[in-house]
Amino acid sequence: xxxVTQTPRYLIKTRGQQVTLSCxxxxxxxxxxxxxxxxxxxxxxxxxxxxxTQRNKGNFPGRFSGxxxxxxxxxxxxxxxxxxxxxxxxxxxxxxxxxxxxxHFGDGTRLSIL
Amino acid sequence: QKEVEQDPxxxxxxxxxxxxxxxxxxxxAFQYFMWYRQYSRKGPELLMYTYSSGNKEDGxxxxxxxxxxxxxSLFIRDSQPSDSATYLCATSNAGGxxxxxxxxxxxxxxxxxx
Numbered sequence: 001x002x003x004v005t006q007t008p009r010y011l012i013k014t015r016g017q018q019v020t021l022s023c024x025x026x027x028x029x030x031x032x033x034x035x036x037x038x039x040x041x042x043x044x045x046x047x048x049x050x051x052x053t054q055r056n057k058g059n060f061p062g063r064f065s066g067x068x069x070x071x072x073x074x075x076x077x078x079x080x081x082x083x084x085x086x087x088x089x090x091x092x093x094x095x096x097x098x099x100x101x102x103x104h105f106g107d108g109t110r111l112s113i114l
Numbered sequence: 115q116k117e118v119e120q121d122p123x124x125x126x127x128x129x130x131x132x133x134x135x136x137x138x139x140x141x142x143a144f145q146y147f148m149w150y151r152q153y154s155r156k157g158p159e160l161l162m163y164t165y166s167s168g169n170k171e172d173g174x175x176x177x178x179x180x181x182x183x184x185x186x187s188l189f190i191r192d193s194q195p196s197d198s199a200t201y202l203c204a205t206s207n208a209g210g211x212x213x214x215x216x217x218x219x220x221x222x223x224x225x226x227x228x
Contacts (some may be wrong), residue, residue, distance in 0.1 A: 048214025
């Protein structure tokens with residue numbers, strides 16, 4: 001069974017640009033969550049999608065957005081990139097939504113802002 | 115104060131040692147507890163998942179939860195060099211407004227030397 005797939009693996013952008021990251025969940029999983037990982041702040045929750053609806057959002061500015069498609073694939077978008085957005089962006093999937101669902105992570109997209 | 119506190123280490127042990135990794139949490143609403151292992155340049159890999167106080171064993175790994183003390187532990191028996199990684203504890207609520215949100219500790223860097 002294929003795991004969570006994230007593309008691209010690495011991305012270099014400059015300040016002010018925007019970026020879109022993609023996540024394909026494990027087959028049959030319908031909930032997708034996104035996290036930002038940095039050395040200083042660790043893993044922080046961005047948002048969670050289920051049935052194409054954002055169900056929960058972390059404490060990030062509105063420049064961070066996402067969506068989920070009918071096949072459960074998800075994308076996240078960051079507009080007007082800032083140097084502080086440099087991070088590893090991780091996607092996780094679970095069969096259903098809810099805190100009782102263990103989440104399985106992809107290997108992330110490493111975003112570097114110049 | 116972070117909701118989940120984890121000693122970042124680093125922790126260095128000889129091969130064959132018993133490793134003890136620990137986290138404390140402050141939110142009584144946390145009901146589910148997970149341990150993840152993250153190798154360099156990879157996403158977190160789910161090791162253990164539990165929702166009750168007590169012990170859960172899986173091979174060389176034992177997860178322990180004490181809800182009265184808000185304390186969670188991971189023990190690794192007969193540690194191997196391949197166990198060298200960052201270990202992350204994570205918690206989640208049963209539901210409510212926290213759908214899909216995992217709260218992570220900072221991670222402990224473990225090195226097992228031959």
